[in-house]
Amino acid sequence: VLAQSGGGSAGTAAPTGAASAPAAPTVRPEIGAVLIDAQRLLGDKQYKDAGVKLAAAQAMADKTPYELHILARLTGALAAATGDADLAAQQHELASQGPWMKDADKITSLQAVVSLYYNAKNYAKAVEWIDRYLQAGGTEPMMGNLRAQSFYLKGDYPAAAKALELEVGKVTAAGKVPTEVQFKLLADAQRRTKDEAGSTRTVELLVRHYPSKANWGTLVQRLWAKPSLAVRLQLDVFRLQQAVAGLSEASDFTEMAELALQAGSAAEALKAMEQGYA
Numbered sequence: 001v002l003a004q005s006g007g008g009s010a011g012t013a014a015p016t017g018a019a020s021a022p023a024a025p026t027v028r029p030e031i032g033a034v035l036i037d038a039q040r041l042l043g044d045k046q047y048k049d050a051g052v053k054l055a056a057a058q059a060m061a062d063k064t065p066y067e068l069h070i071l072a073r074l075t076g077a078l079a080a081a082t083g084d085a086d087l088a089a090q091q092h093e094l095a096s097q098g099p100w101m102k103d104a105d106k107i108t109s110l111q112a113v114v115s116l117y118y119n120a121k122n123y124a125k126a127v128e129w130i131d132r133y134l135q136a137g138g139t140e141p142m143m144g145n146l147r148a149q150s151f152y153l154k155g156d157y158p159a160a161a162k163a164l165e166l167e168v169g170k171v172t173a174a175g176k177v178p179t180e181v182q183f184k185l186l187a188d189a190q191r192r193t194k195d196e197a198g199s200t201r202t203v204e205l206l207v208r209h210y211p212s213k214a215n216w217g218t219l220v221q222r223l224w225a226k227p228s229l230a231v232r233l234q235l236d237v238f239r240l241q242q243a244v245a246g247l248s249e250a251s252d253f254t255e256m257a258e259l260a261l262q263a264g265s266a267a268e269a270l271k272a273m274e275q276g277y278a
Contacts, residue, residue, distance in 0.1 A: 025066040025100065026066070027064070027066065027067045027070060028064075028067070030060070031057055031060050031063065031067055034053050034056050034057045034060075035053075035054075035057055035070055035071065035074060037053050038050045038053035038054050038057065038074050038078075039074055041053060042074065042077055042078060042081065045081070047078060047081055047082055050074075050078055051078060054071065054074055054075050054078060057071055058071060058075075065097070065098055066098065066100060068094065069094070069095055069097070069098050069100050069101070072091045072092075072094035072095035073091070073095045073101075075087070075091045076088050076091030076092055076095055076109065076112075079091060079116075080112045080116060083116060083119065083120070084116070085113065085116035085117045085119075085120050085122060085125065088112060088113050088116050089113045089116075089117075089125075089129070092106075092109045092110065092113055095109065096109075103136070103137065106136060107133065107136050107137060107138045110129060110132055110133040110136055110138065111133055111138065111140065111143070113129045114126055114129045114130050114133055114143065114146065117129060118146055118150065121153070123150040123151070123153045123154035124150075124154055126146065126147075126150040127147055127150045127151065127154075130143050130146060130147040130150070131147075141170075144163070144166070144167050144170070145167055145182070147163055148160055148163035148164045148166075148167050148182075148185070149185065151163055152164070152185050152188075152189055157189045157192040157193050158189075158193050160185065160189040161186065161189035161190050161193055161195065161198075164182060164185055164186040164189060165186065167182060168182055168183070168186060177209050178209075180206065180209075180210045180215075183202055183203075183205060183206035183209070183210070184206065186202050187199045187202040187203050187206060187218075190202060200219075200222050203215070203218055203219045203222060204219065206218075206219075207219050211244070213244070213245050213246060214245075216244035216245040217241075217245035217246075220237065220240060220241045220244070220245050223237050223240075224237065234255075234259055235256065235259040235263055238252070238255070238256040238259065239256075242256070247272075247275070247276070250276060252276075253272050253273060253275060253276025254272075254273070254276065256269075256272045257269040257270075257272040257273045257276075
C-alpha cells in the first residue's frame with residue numbers, strides 16, 4: 001500500500017490505484033513512518049505489534065482523506081489476517097471512499113470480506129457481501145457456489161434451491177459436470193421445499209455422474225417411498241438395490257426371498273436367504 005516516492009522523502013505514499021488519481025497523493029512524514037512500520041509488521045505476521053502501530057496512527061490528529069484511506073487499507077489487511085469480518089467490512093467501506101482504490105482492488109477486498117463472513121458461519125452477511133461483490137463486477141465462479149451454500153446453511157431452502165439450480169445450469173451449459181456436493185445440496189434443498197419430483201430428478205443426475213453405493217442407495221429409497229410402486233415391481237427393485245447398493249437389513253433378504261418364491265424363482269429365493277444368513 002505504501003511506497004517511497006522517487007525523490008526518496010520518507011512518508012510519501014502511493015497506493016496500488018494511485019495511477020488513476022489526478023496527482024500522486026502523499027502522507028505526512030510523521031504518520032507515514034508509522035504506517036510503513038505497520039505494513040512491515042503485517043508482512044512479518046507480527047499482528048499484535050502491527051495493531052499497536054495502527055492504533056498510534058489512528059490517534060494522530062488532522063488526518064487527511066488520503067491518510068485515512070491508507071490507514072483503512074492497512075487496518076483492513078490486519079482484520080483479514082486475524083479473521084475479524086466486521087472490522088474488515090468496516091475498513092473496506094472507508095478505503096473505498098475517494099479516488100485512490102482501483103475497481104480491481106475493491107473486488108479483491110469484497111472477496112476477502114465474503115470469505116471472512118463465510119468462515120465465521122455468518123451466512124446472512126456472506127450472502128449480502130457476495131451480492132455486493134457480483135454487483136461490483138466480480139467474476140470468480142466459486143462466489144456463486146458460496147452464495148448458494150450460504151442460503152442452504154442458513155436454512156433458506158427455497159433460495160438455496162433457486163441458487164443451486166442456477167449454478168448447476170451454468171456448469172451444465174458450459175459442457176461440464178457439476179460437483180457431487182452441488183447435486184446433493186440441490187436435491188436436499190428441493191426435498192425440504194416439498195419438490196419431490198425435482199429432488200428425484202436431481203438424485204438421478206447424481207447417480208448418473210457419481211454412481212457410488214451411497215448415492216444409489218438414496219435413489220433406491222426414493223423408489224421404495226413411491227406410493228404408486230406396484231407389488232409386481234418390488235422384486236425388481238430388490239434386484240436393483242442388491243446390484244447397486246446392497247441389502248443391509250434382515251427384512252430385505254426375507255422379503256426378497258418371499259417375492260422370489262411368489263414369482264416362481266426358488267433358486268433366487270434360496271440365494272437371498274443364504275446371503276442374509278451370511
